[in-house]
Amino acid sequence: MATLEVKDLHVKAKEEQREILTGVNLTMSTGEIHAIMGPNGTGKSTLSESIMGNPDYEILSGDILIDGQSIVGLPVDQRARAGLFLAMQYPAEIPGITNAEFIRAAINSRRPEDDQMSIPAFLQKLDQTLTTLDMTQEMSERYLNEGFSGGEKKRNEILQLMMIEPKFAILDEIDSGLDIDALKVVSRGVNAMRGPEFGSLIITHYQRLLNYIKPDVVHVMMGGKIVKSGSADLAVKLEDEGYAGLRDELGLDVKLVDEE
Amino acid sequence: MTVVTQTAQEIIEYAKQTNEPDWFTTLRLQADQAVAELALPNFQKINYRSWPINVTQRPEVNEEPIELTELATQQANIVQLGSQLLQADLPAEFKEKGVIVCDWLTALKEHADLVQKYFMTKATKPTENRLNAEHVAHLTSGLLIYVPKNVVLKQPLTSYFFQDARQSRDYVHHLLLIADRGSELSYLENTGTYGQQECPANIIEEVIAEPGSHIKFASVDRLGEHTTAYLNRRGYLEQDARIDWSMGMMNDGNIVGDFDSELVGAGSHAEVKVVAISTGQQVQGIDTRVTNYGQHSLGNILQHGVILAESSLIFNGIGHIVHGAKGAEAQQESRVLMLSTKARGDANPILLIDDNDVVAGHAASVGRVDEQKMYYLMSRGIDQATAERLVIRGFLGPVLSALPSKEVRDILAEMIERKLINGQKDE
Ligand SMILES: Nc1ncnc2c1ncn2[C@@H]1O[C@H](COP(=O)(O)OP(=O)(O)OP(=O)(O)O)[C@@H](O)[C@H]1O
Numbered sequence: 001m002a003t004l005e006v007k008d009l010h011v012k013a014k015e016e017q018r019e020i021l022t023g024v025n026l027t028m029s030t031g032e033i034h035a036i037m038g039p040n041g042t043g044k045s046t047l048s049e050s051i052m053g054n055p056d057y058e059i060l061s062g063d064i065l066i067d068g069q070s071i072v073g074l075p076v077d078q079r080a081r082a083g084l085f086l087a088m089q090y091p092a093e094i095p096g097i098t099n100a101e102f103i104r105a106a107i108n109s110r111r112p113e114d115d116q117m118s119i120p121a122f123l124q125k126l127d128q129t130l131t132t133l134d135m136t137q138e139m140s141e142r143y144l145n146e147g148f149s150g151g152e153k154k155r156n157e158i159l160q161l162m163m164i165e166p167k168f169a170i171l172d173e174i175d176s177g178l179d180i181d182a183l184k185v186v187s188r189g190v191n192a193m194r195g196p197e198f199g200s201l202i203i204t205h206y207q208r209l210l211n212y213i214k215p216d217v218v219h220v221m222m223g224g225k226i227v228k229s230g231s232a233d234l235a236v237k238l239e240d241e242g243y244a245g246l247r248d249e250l251g252l253d254v255k256l257v258d259e260e
Numbered sequence: 261m262t263v264v265t266q267t268a269q270e271i272i273e274y275a276k277q278t279n280e281p282d283w284f285t286t287l288r289l290q291a292d293q294a295v296a297e298l299a300l301p302n303f304q305k306i307n308y309r310s311w312p313i314n315v316t317q318r319p320e321v322n323e324e325p326i327e328l329t330e331l332a333t334q335q336a337n338i339v340q341l342g343s344q345l346l347q348a349d350l351p352a353e354f355k356e357k358g359v360i361v362c363d364w365l366t367a368l369k370e371h372a373d374l375v376q377k378y379f380m381t382k383a384t385k386p387t388e389n390r391l392n393a394e395h396v397a398h399l400t401s402g403l404l405i406y407v408p409k410n411v412v413l414k415q416p417l418t419s420y421f422f423q424d425a426r427q428s429r430d431y432v433h434h435l436l437l438i439a440d441r442g443s444e445l446s447y448l449e450n451t452g453t454y455g456q457q458e459c460p461a462n463i464i465e466e467v468i469a470e471p472g473s474h475i476k477f478a479s480v481d482r483l484g485e486h487t488t489a490y491l492n493r494r495g496y497l498e499q500d501a502r503i504d505w506s507m508g509m510m511n512d513g514n515i516v517g518d519f520d521s522e523l524v525g526a527g528s529h530a531e532v533k534v535v536a537i538s539t540g541q542q543v544q545g546i547d548t549r550v551t552n553y554g555q556h557s558l559g560n561i562l563q564h565g566v567i568l569a570e571s572s573l574i575f576n577g578i579g580h581i582v583h584g585a586k587g588a589e590a591q592q593e594s595r596v597l598m599l600s601t602k603a604r605g606d607a608n609p610i611l612l613i614d615d616n617d618v619v620a621g622h623a624a625s626v627g628r629v630d631e632q633k634m635y636y637l638m639s640r641g642i643d644q645a646t647a648e649r650l651v652i653r654g655f656l657g658p659v660l661s662a663l664p665s666k667e668v669r670d671i672l673a674e675m676i677e678r679k680l681i682n683g684q685k686d687e
Pocket residue numbers: 013014015016020038039040041042043044045046047056
């Protein structure tokens with residue numbers, strides 16, 4: 001079992017002054033699926049980028065640890081090799097390298113020089129995974145995300161996730177822009193990963209996704225921190241009552257985007 | 261009365277030693293006389309005037325021994341080290357069809373008709389600039405390739421030209437490639453340096469495409485770190501002739517590359533593709549020109565380059581359409597990508613249009629590596645250096661994928677990777 005801990009994390013954007021994360025605390029283990037919900041602009045993507053190590057963000061205080069080891073000083077590629085994965089809200093397009101070549105390079109980057117994954121083993125696994133995700137061979141031969149539709153990019157993030165098999169995967173709005181069928185396919189992919197060696201932090205705006213991927217814990221983020229955690233029922237409650245209700249119940253001084 | 265200068269005496273001595281024909285020695289002496297009055301060629305934004313680029317040393321017969329195995333050559337037909345011809349192993353097809361491939365001294369002695377007709381008479385002139393004149397005066401090595409009329413060669417010809425830098429000496433090398441009427445040739449050239457001494461190199465390559473001929477000219481240039489080079493490649497295209505240039509500038513030292521295509525004949529067509537990588541502290545200045553004289557002639561330039569560490573890369577792209585070239589077209593795209601804050605790059609489009617009934621266009625950019633792309637690649641575990649190379653691969657892709665030969669594409673891709681990995685060590 002591995003653990004991911006976020007301790008009293010305060011973060012701002014490099015070029016800005018304002019604190020976006022104002023003290024996030026979160027602990028999860030492999031074998032668990034956590035969901036984070038929260039209003040727009042509350043810092044969910046900032047949290048995922050900070051955990052991954054996006055250089056656009058600066059950690060002011062607090063810590064992020066994997067198995068008790070701080071990763072705050074590590075660059076993004078080392079965090080990835082330590083077992084982190086972030087399915088991004090807006091994946092980049094990279095011409096010049098095919099999806100398949102890229103995934104193989106990513107897998108091998110985590111393995112020692114003398115234990116690289118062989119091409120047949122890779123192709124076999126790729127084939128299986130493509131089938132699980134209803135993706136064509138052709139998609140894996142195209143340049144990485146180049147010209148992919150929004151939904152195709154999301155599906156491709158899950159393809160990478162399943163091929164790389166990280167310890168912890170953060171999925172940032174993996175459901176946005178997906179049609180109903182694609183939502184089921186993507187959920188099938190994530191559920192296939194479920195197991196004692198895998199943990200996931202799922203950021204979503206819609207309770208619907210959580211019908212397909214049952215979370216063990218649901219967190220609500222507001223004003224740059226987690227304000228409430230609970231079981232899957234919390235998501236259902238939020239869907240019914242909205243964030244204003246919860247805010248008032250907790251007596252928080254947080255402005256929501258749709259309020260004047 | 262002519263004063264016999266020291267250089268002139270040295271030339272005469274060299275001519276005696278090699279027994280070259282008098283008419284060529286006369287050309288040398290004329291060129292040597294002109295040197296003093298001629299200026300260095302001028303290339304916008306390429307400032308090389310203080311470089312040790314002039315060739316001035318006594319021309320000599322260099323017979324310093326070498327084992328062929330010391331030079332890494334793969335599938336070479338021709339291997340030259342300085343003026344020594346180390347290997348000449350032509351495809352059977354070449355002999356059967358009467359193709360001439362020989363070293364420079366043999367060309368002067370046995371193919372005077374061809375040399376006299378084409379050597380610096382069409383594509384460029386001995387007195388065009390000072391470096392050209394120095395070239396003729398000091399020329400000691402080279403290759404003649406002649407493809408007879410209507411001969412279509414299926415096998416490519418691969419040559420390796422090594423500068424011998426085991427001692428400090430001038431490298432003055434000439435290629436004269438003539439594709440006669442209706443012939444077709446695919447040629448792959450590799451230049452390189454053997455040895456570590458500081459040397460100037462002065463290389464002029466003339467590619468003459470007679471009417472209806474088609475030449476695929478590919479080159480991988482890897483001159484050494486201590487070489488300061490003038491590399492002048494000239495295409496001269498007659499009616500309906502075509503040259504596909506695919507050039508990889510992978511040198512490690514300072515170099516001025518002057519790559520020009522004279523579209524003389526109606527309907528002639530030049531495709532110029534250049535990929536360049538600059539690393540360390542080097543400067544590579546590349547001046548690529550197409551000049552449309554012929555009606556309905558077409559010249560396309562596509563050049564992409566990458567700049568690492570504290571190096572520089574300048575791409576000039578010149579599209580010149582002269583008056584009377586009705587229906588001519590000149591297009592160009594030059595892009596450079598800088599990988600460090602100390603890298604210097606320029607992409608400089610120049611259009612000189614002297615006729616109305618023509619089409620011309622250009623695109624140019626100087627950019628840096630996209631941080632978003634780097635972050636995305638690295639977020640999957642790929643280290644920074646590899647991620648950079650992947651982004652670079654994507655950047656160079658449009659040029660590589662446009663090369664007519666898959667073989668050349670693969671060779672260049674490998675050389676690019678090699679040069680980048682080396683260059684990244686200085687980052
Ligand atoms: N790189 C940045 N530079 C400046 N401000 C930023 C940056 N990243 C985030 N912010 C700001 O921080 C706040 C939180 O943004 P973030 O993207 O983390 O929100 P979110 O919870 O993911 O919202 P959404 O639900 O809309 O995706 C926003 O006000 C945003 O404008």
